[in-house]
Amino acid sequence: xxxVMLLGIAVGILIGFVFDFSYSVEYSFYITMGLLAAIDxxxxxxxxxxxxxxxxLIFVSxxxxxxxxxxxxxxxxDKLGVPLYYAAILVFGGRMxxxxxxxxxxxxxxxxxxxxxxxxxx
Numbered sequence: 605x606x607x608v609m610l611l612g613i614a615v616g617i618l619i620g621f622v623f624d625f626s627y628s629v630e631y632s633f634y635i636t637m638g639l640l641a642a643i644d645x646x647x648x649x650x651x652x653x654x655x656x657x658x659x660x661l662i663f664v665s666x667x668x669x670x671x672x673x674x675x676x677x678x679x680x681x682d683k684l685g686v687p688l689y690y691a692a693i694l695v696f697g698g699r700m701x702x703x704x705x706x707x708x709x710x711x712x713x714x715x716x717x718x719x720x721x722x723x724x725x726x
Contacts, residue, residue, distance in 0.1 A: 633678050634679065637689050638674055640700075641692065642671050643696075644670060644696040644699050644700045646667075649663045650703070650707055651707045654707050654711075655706075655710065674689075674692040674696065677692050
């Protein structure tokens with residue numbers, strides 16, 4: 605699962621470097637917020653996988669809906685003259701760091717458990 609996700613990220617980065625994609629500067633906030641929401645979804649999926657709770661439907665729907673929500677917040681805020689994209693940055697950024705912290709704790713706990721198990725066998 606994680607190998608497939610990492611392979612997908614690598615292919616996406618490779619495509620980004622090989623093909624010359626360009627977009628208008630006026631869309632940069634929308635694209636940035638969509639990417640932030642997408643990265644948050646991927647990090648959340650990694651956490652769920654590590655906890656044994658991963659569900660592909662939840663991942664895909666969250667990926668799409670979060671990206672759309674981030675884009676809509678940015679669009680509405682742009683039209684109102686209010687920087688609503690800060691809400692997306694705060695929420696998705698905070699969740700991303702929280703999910704990374706939980707995943708880090710899971711990895712550390714697994715390493716400690718294996719180390720303890722190896723010491724008990726000796």
